[in-house]
Amino acid sequence: MSNQLTQKTVLDNGLSVVTGYISDQATSEIYISIHVNSGSADDMTNGEAHFLEHMLFNGIETPRGSIDFKTLKQEREQNGIMFNAHTNRTETVYKATVPTALGDEGVERALYELSRMVASPSLLEDRIAHEKKVIHNEWGSYQSDLSRFLLDQLFLSAYADNPEFSHRILGEREDIAQISREGLVNFMASHYTAPNMTVAFSGPVDHRRVVSWAEDMSTDLPDVERPDLPVETTPTPFYETINFSILPHAFFTICLSWEGSDDYESDIAIAMAQSVLSKRLNDVVREEKGDTYGLSVSSNKFRQTGVMQIHTDTDSSNVAHILKEIAREFSSLAYGDIEQEIETMKGFWRNGNASTRRNAEYMMANLIDDSGRFGALYNPDISLEQIDNVTACAVQSYILKAVSNPIGLVGLAPEGSYPPEAKFKDIMRLQEPSQKLRLRRDFTA
Template sequence: MKRLLSRSRQLRRLSSSAAAVASPSPSPFPSSGPNAMVYDHLAESVKSKLGRLENPDPRFLTHNSPHPTLADHTSILTAPATKITTLPNGLRVATESQLASRTATVGVWIDAGSRFESEETNGTAHFLEHMIFKGTERRSARQLEEEIENMGGHLNAYTSREQTTYFAKVMDSHVNKALDILSDILQNSTFEESRINRERDVILREMEEVEGQTEEVIFDHLHATAFQYTPLGRTILGPAENIKTITKSHLQNYIATHYTAPRMVIAASGAVKHEEIVEQVKKYFTKLSTDPTSAAQLVAKETATFTGSEVRMIDDDIPLAQFSVAFNGVSYTDPDSIALMVMQSMLGSWNKHSGGGKHMGSELAQRVGINEIAESMMAFNTNYKDTGLFGVYAVAKPDCLDDLAWAIMHEISKLCYRVSEADVTRACNQLKSSLLLHVDGTSPVAEDIGRQLLTYGRRIPFAEFFARIDAVDANTVKRVANRIIYDRDVAIAAMGPVKKLPDYNWFRRRTYWNRY
């Protein structure tokens, strides 16, 4: 017992005198004898703990480390699986069950948009989105609205250049009714002439509102100049003269041609069971065309060719200038699409109202914030079936345009020859976090399922997506930048007091001058 008490006192003395352990002075404990090995082991253990406190592992203190490490997202491996069933007519049904949820989102994602229109029918897809809610053979427009309102649901739709979506968010007990409504409006809409004429004015007013959203206008002009004389260069809303002449036959022909079962995905997320959704889809979606023509086949007939060019709309009455500069990007399925997403994250975004500057990860944001040469800026990476746009959009005062253009082109072209692993790692972590934040809720998850099945043909698990992101390193970024940016044509769209914005040839030269 005395021996045990003696050792206990010695251990307390050891733990309360860590400085003595770390000191080069003689140890108070015996250096020989039966207990020497025990004391040496304890002393080394304490030294090791002190060393870890003084020099912590940077993986656990990434914010204090100049060399960030890849974030661990092991938990995503336990995410719910996406179940997919393809019906005999080619219609795909995909669900992700979250049975703990009390709500669900169910929708129809269609591989059709403004890109599949002719010059004469441009605007039909968006017009159809408006008319789809204006009454069916079974329900009037009022009955549709009341039915959705009475069950506390939200019915919505949107049209892009390559996709059209109709979806409803409802309580778990109303999923079947939502599917019934979606199938009804997509298969049995009546398109009354009086409703069509009334909707023309609504869309024309919407067009006026969009023209007031300068960012939307800039990107429409950017597409128009980058993809000249191709369907991808046209606007989603279409020109006013087309809106005034679109008829019932245009809408019906568009549905018959493009709203086909093989080009549609029924996606559901939340309080849903896959087998029940499949059975309900079989019951309701019985009138769809089975035309096997795919969107990719239609795109191949009119490939979007990138043209190095610019469009400038000078208006000195506007206080701020805005412009976007873009390179020919890549398609969704291109092997380098992930690297471009990382490069977009590296360039980042900045807004003077959100603060930040010299401590931001993006060197472009640092330059813009420290020198106060812009009101806002953001990098973008837009993908389509066969091409894309990669670049930067910025808003600034007229006197700052020259410095801002230099900063943007300097940082973009620098991706070709000087990239640090730390910057790439930081961008990869930011990209993974933004992807996870994007799918927070049943509606974003359903949208992610529908969009990926249309673009990739499958739902890519986050574990695979993140593995692809983690595979991007500094050499990958430089290789892709040399493919996309170095000595390549650019497309520029500018609006407002842009007289001091450097000319096109200056931007073109900056794609390779920084190397020297």
């Protein structure tokens, strides 16, 4: 039986330290999250958050002098220590995975090296020029990934009136070309600060020890007040179809929107709503009827608002049909009996998803900054009780909110494949039954 305990401490300089003690984990995971918006009201800074993520792997400054971090990374990998990073729309995360066999010394070393990355990067001019070439090529590769392309287009369209959300994480090519060392230094000074960071850790190390390490390694982080969080707005309706005649297929994303409360019950209900939607659409539209090869449901949750995306593809002549099938399942989920499906999801989270709930990345990614609590699903100390308390009615209310008025669609297909916007809205309109729909299948298996 794993001995697990989740704790959080906020240091005097404002740095948050979150740990999940797991006695039987083969590796320790360390994450440093910088709460940054990868876009900005000032278009000139779009892409800087992602660019910095690249730059911090190019070199760090230490009391012993400059160190080429890429060489250091290769040396650490020989001992099984792995470094990585990613940037999304709300944060940049630097991470290290350390084999438990290396003990506290290995964990402390990796945490120190991560701390140097975020506090003392070299930011050399020649490396800035080099990374501009790298990201220029990454930009082209990113645009050729259809699912990523559609997601970018969704945010550009749904948040056209909110420049802090309507952007590409990589920035536009002209943004990348204009990035300067001075701009990166200024960005770090305002965002790479102790109050704007979270260190998350999972593994067999004591919370107090991690706090002590974090105190020692964060003394040179600025403790200035964290920047304002992006202003949340609800997405605006859109309908964007792009002529894509290279393949006889249609690739599209339906955007749903919801508003909730900043509390545990809302977190769980929204997550369950996404899971139930995903399972039902895959079980019926994909598996049972074979109308699509791939179908996925994802979401972007901010504090009290968010969007849910349904990504799928089908033959270009089949778009209207698959939209009708999706709309039919929307109505069934919104007005039908989903009690058994909710119980199935609760069982999954109690059992099969236990390792995910203890994972440092998920503990950190689901922090709710303003209230200082953990995301409900990933706090092992309280999540099971909270999950049990969520009712099918609460989950269904979020499903109803989300599917009753889809915000829009963005799609690629040969010209003429998509119905007119008015027809799309008519197809997606919920069909409220005269009596409750019953589930057509047993989801307990």
